[in-house]
Amino acid sequence: MHSILRDCRNGDLAGLMEAAKAEGMTPEALAGNIAAGRTILLKNARRPYTPCVIGEGARVKINVNIGTSGQRCDPAMEIEKANAAIANGADAIMDLSTGGDLAAMRKEILKLPIPVGTVPIYEAVRRAGNVIDLSADLLFKVIREQAEQGVDFMTLHCGVNLEVVETLRLDPRVMGVVSRGGSFHTAMMLASGEENPLYAEYEYLLEILDEYEIALSLGDGMRPGAYVDSTRLAKSQEYLTLGKLARVAHARGVQRMIEGPGHMDYNEISYNVKMIKEITGFAPLYLLGPLVTDIAPGYDHITGAIGGAAAAAAGADFLCMVSPSEHLALPDTKDITEGTRVAKVAAHVGDLSRRRDAELPRQAAMAEARRTLDWEGQYALSLFGDHARAVHDRDGACETCSMCGDLCAIKIVEKALEKKI
Amino acid sequence: MHSILRDCRNGDLAGLMEAAKAEGMTPEALAGNIAAGRTILLKNARRPYTPCVIGEGARVKINVNIGTSGQRCDPAMEIEKANAAIANGADAIMDLSTGGDLAAMRKEILKLPIPVGTVPIYEAVRRAGNVIDLSADLLFKVIREQAEQGVDFMTLHCGVNLEVVETLRLDPRVMGVVSRGGSFHTAMMLASGEENPLYAEYEYLLEILDEYEIALSLGDGMRPGAYVDSTRLAKSQEYLTLGKLARVAHARGVQRMIEGPGHMDYNEISYNVKMIKEITGFAPLYLLGPLVTDIAPGYDHITGAIGGAAAAAAGADFLCMVSPSEHLALPDTKDITEGTRVAKVAAHVGDLSRRRDAELPRQAAMAEARRTLDWEGQYALSLFGDHARAVHDRDGACETCSMCGDLCAIKIVEKALEKKI
Numbered sequence: 011m012h013s014i015l016r017d018c019r020n021g022d023l024a025g026l027m028e029a030a031k032a033e034g035m036t037p038e039a040l041a042g043n044i045a046a047g048r049t050i051l052l053k054n055a056r057r058p059y060t061p062c063v064i065g066e067g068a069r070v071k072i073n074v075n076i077g078t079s080g081q082r083c084d085p086a087m088e089i090e091k092a093n094a095a096i097a098n099g100a101d102a103i104m105d106l107s108t109g110g111d112l113a114a115m116r117k118e119i120l121k122l123p124i125p126v127g128t129v130p131i132y133e134a135v136r137r138a139g140n141v142i143d144l145s146a147d148l149l150f151k152v153i154r155e156q157a158e159q160g161v162d163f164m165t166l167h168c169g170v171n172l173e174v175v176e177t178l179r180l181d182p183r184v185m186g187v188v189s190r191g192g193s194f195h196t197a198m199m200l201a202s203g204e205e206n207p208l209y210a211e212y213e214y215l216l217e218i219l220d221e222y223e224i225a226l227s228l229g230d231g232m233r234p235g236a237y238v239d240s241t242r243l244a245k246s247q248e249y250l251t252l253g254k255l256a257r258v259a260h261a262r263g264v265q266r267m268i269e270g271p272g273h274m275d276y277n278e279i280s281y282n283v284k285m286i287k288e289i290t291g292f293a294p295l296y297l298l299g300p301l302v303t304d305i306a307p308g309y310d311h312i313t314g315a316i317g318g319a320a321a322a323a324a325g326a327d328f329l330c331m332v333s334p335s336e337h338l339a340l341p342d343t344k345d346i347t348e349g350t351r352v353a354k355v356a357a358h359v360g361d362l363s364r365r366r367d368a369e370l371p372r373q374a375a376m377a378e379a380r381r382t383l384d385w386e387g388q389y390a391l392s393l394f395g396d397h398a399r400a401v402h403d404r405d406g407a408c409e410t411c412s413m414c415g416d417l418c419a420i421k422i423v424e425k426a427l428e429k430k431i
Numbered sequence: 432m433h434s435i436l437r438d439c440r441n442g443d444l445a446g447l448m449e450a451a452k453a454e455g456m457t458p459e460a461l462a463g464n465i466a467a468g469r470t471i472l473l474k475n476a477r478r479p480y481t482p483c484v485i486g487e488g489a490r491v492k493i494n495v496n497i498g499t500s501g502q503r504c505d506p507a508m509e510i511e512k513a514n515a516a517i518a519n520g521a522d523a524i525m526d527l528s529t530g531g532d533l534a535a536m537r538k539e540i541l542k543l544p545i546p547v548g549t550v551p552i553y554e555a556v557r558r559a560g561n562v563i564d565l566s567a568d569l570l571f572k573v574i575r576e577q578a579e580q581g582v583d584f585m586t587l588h589c590g591v592n593l594e595v596v597e598t599l600r601l602d603p604r605v606m607g608v609v610s611r612g613g614s615f616h617t618a619m620m621l622a623s624g625e626e627n628p629l630y631a632e633y634e635y636l637l638e639i640l641d642e643y644e645i646a647l648s649l650g651d652g653m654r655p656g657a658y659v660d661s662t663r664l665a666k667s668q669e670y671l672t673l674g675k676l677a678r679v680a681h682a683r684g685v686q687r688m689i690e691g692p693g694h695m696d697y698n699e700i701s702y703n704v705k706m707i708k709e710i711t712g713f714a715p716l717y718l719l720g721p722l723v724t725d726i727a728p729g730y731d732h733i734t735g736a737i738g739g740a741a742a743a744a745a746g747a748d749f750l751c752m753v754s755p756s757e758h759l760a761l762p763d764t765k766d767i768t769e770g771t772r773v774a775k776v777a778a779h780v781g782d783l784s785r786r787r788d789a790e791l792p793r794q795a796a797m798a799e800a801r802r803t804l805d806w807e808g809q810y811a812l813s814l815f816g817d818h819a820r821a822v823h824d825r826d827g828a829c830e831t832c833s834m835c836g837d838l839c840a841i842k843i844v845e846k847a848l849e850k851k852i
Contacts, residue, residue, distance in 0.1 A: 081836035082826055108838055132838075141843060184798040186844045193840035197847035235841075236798035237783075238791070275787075276744050276780050302740070302780050304797040305812055307819040312736055312776045319723070319737040323697050337801070338823040340833040355733045359697050359723050362658075366696075370659070376725040377605040377657035380758070391726055398728040402759040405503055412761040415502035417529050417553070419614035420656075422562060423607045426618035 011220060013263045014051050018044040025053065029061040033068045034368055043067050047256070048292045049327075050265040052102065052125040054223050056160035062101050062125045064267060065294035069365065070322045070357035071101035073127065073296070074331040074350055076119070082340045083109035089118055091346040096124060098350040099393070100331070104165070108132050116159055125162040127227060131191050141197045146207030150218070157222035164224055165269065169251035170195040170231035171209040174244055178232075181243040185235035192231020212255060216262045226259055226266040227296055228252045233272030237304045240274040253289040260291070267294035267328065270321075274300040279317055283324040296328040297321045301336075310336040311349045315356040322360020329357050351394055358393065381420060383409055432641060434684045435472050439465040446474065450482040454489045455789055464488050468677070469713045470748075471686040473523065473546040475644050477581035483522050483546045485688060486715035490786065491743045491778035492522035494548065494717070495752045495771055497540070503761045504530035510539055512767040517545060519771040520814070521752070525586070529553050537580055546583040548648065552612050562618045567628030571639070578643035585645055586690065590672040591616040591652035592630040595665055599653075602664040606656035609693075613652020633676060637683045647680055647687040648717055649673045654693030658725045661695040674710040681712070688715035688749065691742075695721040700738055704745040717749040718742045722757075731757035732770045736777040743781020750778050772815055779814065802841060804830055 017025055018041040026044075029051055030037040040063065043049035049065030064071050074095035076088045092103050104127040105119045112133045119126055131144075134152040138144035153164065170192050178186070178196075187193045195206045208215055219226050232248040234240040252268050259266040268290045274282065279300055286295055300317035301310055314332030322329060333341035333349035341349065362369050372391055379387035385402060389395035405412035410421065438446055439462040447465075450472055451458040461484065464470035470486030485492050495516035497509045506528075513524050525548040526540045533554045540547055552565075555573040559565035574585065591613050599607070599617075608614045616627045629636055640647050653669040655661040673689050680687040689711045695703065700721055707716055721738035722731055735753030743750060754762035754770035762770065783790050793812055800808035806823060810816035826833035831842065 079833055079836045080838065081829065081831075081833045109836070135838070142847075184795070185802050185841065186848070188840050190835060190838060190840045190843075193843045197843050200847040236801065237794040238798050275783060276740060277784055303776070303783060304794050304801070306776050306779070306814050307809065308813070308815050308822050309772055309776050309818075312733070312773050313780075315733055316737055316740040316777065316780055319697060320741070335822050338819055338832055339826050351730055352733050355724070355727050355730050356737065358727070359734075359737055362696060362724060363698055373658040373725050374605070377659050380657065380725070381606050388728065392729070393727045394729050397730075398759055401729050401756050405760050408502065410502075411759055412500055412502045414611060415500045415530070417501065417556070417611060419609050419611045420607065422611075422614040422618050426563075426614075426621040427607070 012055065013220060013223065014053060015044060015260070015265050016263045026051065029053070029063050033063050035067050039067060047260040048294070050225050050267055050294050052162045052225055054160060054162045056222070057120060059123050059125060064328045066292070066327070068327070070326070070360035071328045072099065072331055072350065072353045072357050073102040073104055073328060074100040074346060075104045075106050076346070077106035078109035078115060079340050080109040085110060085115050085118065087343065088115065091341065091343050092119060092122055094343050094347045095331070095350045096122065098347055099354040100124065100350050102127060104128065106132060108136060112136065113159070116156065116161070120160050127163040127165060128156050128161050129165045129191050129229070130156050131167070131194050135194055141194050142201040144194070144198060146211065149207060150214070153215070154218055157218060157224055161224060163227050164219070165191060165227040165229040166208050166215065167191045167195050167229035167231040168206070168208040168212055168215070168255050169228060169248040171206050171251060172199055174232055174247050174251070175199055177247040178244045183234065183236070183239040183242045183244065185239050187231065188235025189229065189231045189233055191229050195231060212258065216259055216264050219264050220262065226264055228255055228266055228268050230269040230271060230298065233270070233298060235273055237273050237275065240271070240278060245271055249286050249289050253291065256290045256293045267296050269296045269298060270326065271300055272298060273304060274302065274317065276302040276317065276320060279320040280324040283321050283326050287325050294327040295325065296330065297326040298330045299332060301332065307337045308334060310334065311352045315352045318353060318356035319359040322357055323363040326360065329353050354393055383420065433476065434641060434644065435474060436465060436681070436686050437684045447472065450474070450484050454484050456488050460488060468681040469715070471646050471688055471715050473583045473646055475581060475583045477643070478541060480544050480546060485749045487713070487748070489748070491747070491781035492749045493520065493752055493771065493774045493778050494523040494525055494749060495521040495767060496525045496527050497767070498527035499530035499536060500761050501530045506531060506536050506539065508764065509536065512762065512764050513540060513543055515764050515768045516752070516771045517543065519768055520775040521545065521771055523548060525549065527553060529557060533557065534580070537577065537582070541581050548584040548586060549577050549582050550586045550612050550650070551577050552588070552615050556615055562615050563622040565615070565619060567632065570628060571635070574636070575639055578639060578645055582645060584648050585640070586612060586648040586650040587629050587636065588612045588616050588650035588652040589627070589629040589633055589636070589676050590649060590669045592627050592672060593620055595653055595668050595672070596620055598668040599665045604655065604657070604660040604663045604665065606660050608652065609656025610650065610652045610654055612650050616652060633679065637680055637685050640685050641683065647685055649676055649687055649689050651690040651692060651719070654691070654719060656694055658694050658696065661692070661699055666692055670707050670710050674712065677711045677714045688717050690717045690719060691747065692721050693719060694725060695723065695738065697723045697738065697741060700741040701745040704742050704747050708746050715748040716746065717751065718747040719751045720753060722753065728758045729755060731755065732773045736773045739774060739777035740780040743778055744784040747781065750774050775814055804841065
């Protein structure tokens, strides 16, 4: 059975060329990182798209969640949101739809030119009608169906097991469980007393994922949902489990990454990221946030960017966009555009930390374009050049800018230096 | 002559009561910090307004710059911007006007209920007609006139001296000087070969400031203007000079703070902030940014928030709002609203680091309001509650939110726990 991970172990680099080039890495270096489990390549033979490298040596990537809800189900808007995300730099899309015809929605999303992820338990619970009626069989059936459709990566909360529920009881949290997938598994276990099937039948799950070349995103069902919950024990219990599961998946040839918190004090981010990396054998880390305060709803794209930049600088590899409507409403297209751009800035701050040599030429060129007041050059070097041009030109496309006009510091010192130095 | 600093040294706490209460500090603690030069109180007897505490023990404050330019001169819009800033949490306003009737503009701004700062050299250069024609006499005359008008704090680039110009030559920077005030003084020195009058006649300057109870903001004329310039020597030369000048001002009874960079790699922020603090005798630090990348024009409120949060967590006391139009255009009212909110979030992240015990009850209450889906409670606890309400209610003022609807994780686990735990 074909597997990128096995190819890399065997020194077969043919499938890595395009991706390595895009990252400015040699195929050998990329293969080495993948073989070591420190980097994954999203590349599913079932559909064509730009492959995406996540992990050590690669640029920090961003994922954007879209999807209908029971309360607001407008598939056309979700496609529009996905396209807005891609236009603003999203590297992957997760379809988290829970309302309407889920398979039809996914079919449309899978036409996009970038990797697509899902959380299969959402559909499984919808089809079961009620979370406590969901059987292991149905859950695995949904996973297989979504795999056949061509999904590239799946969030599966394999680490939400009975031991985690015990840990939650031992060290309770104000917000309990806020991960939707985590809450489904917790409710199932509380109702039946039985182990999470994704944990109990992990080997079987890996067989399916391996068959379809799907990357496993080990979900963080225990991510803290509140600032005051951030240091409670449940999340660390889950990290430890995920560290074991990550090693097993890697040994079986299945690519995997780890999902991380959540709500967290700014000063806790760096050590959490480094510790999760260590515990999980330096698997790629996919961060949801972290959100550094609870009291800024409406501005959680900012709390997420502040946390995301800190996390990326500390070693996180993949940031999940947080939209301005987080905690309040399903995001609309404007929210997705804004959230994606802000996440892109945070990811880029990570790149400046981890790939400084690769990023310096662009910074140097930007400084030169600014010094010479070369506006076209500045737009071309900017993350969002068209937007920058529109802001500059709103007061007229002048040589300086409407902030300083003739009192431009750059021009004043240039002039003084020309005469004197 | 009355001086808050001398009062604090003498144990006269009468003038501190209101300010101490607002910060949750005892008047004794506040007086101790002010006497040590680690904290300043903006409180000018010439006009009534809410006093503002900046420095150790106090919440991180934010300043918002407004002001006309030669290219865009609309005093009514500038007043509107100032009011938008105050409505969204600005603690101080700086009037950086350079276009139109500057004294009239300032008169209007001084009617605002919060501290107002200026950069007197802007008006002085305007009145001289040309920077190289500006005399020391005119500069001091403008400072005195603005002081008489009731300005509360002034940015004065006393550390931009001949030695700094030599340091710039020794270790040149791509962007040279980007501080407008810094560029004026540099151009004056280059043209005349004479020392910066604010440095040469610093004792005289302090006399004026002392007479009018004005806090001195020691301007960072050498703040790096580009990512690639951030580690060049000029800024450190200036810090060192500012550290000496800060000590002299403090000894003379004049309250002062230090302005800091600028453009800077994310990983350089913490050590810069801590080092500036140490060099300047732990004077309050007023940060412009730091902006952590150059390639996000149009989103520099985000690069500033990421840098500002890092700086505030490391010890910066006062953040200058960076607007979305930074580097591109004079901000409009919408830019000021957005920039102020984003800066407020960054400052609040600093508060969570430096005043965690004082901030925890609000975080705990927010977690409880979220757990119980108490939306009114959430809005009341939020930094921007009205905005949060508008986002939530756009899809209907429902019990959960349109993101998850009935699949609300909080509700699912609550229900499961009710039956099982």
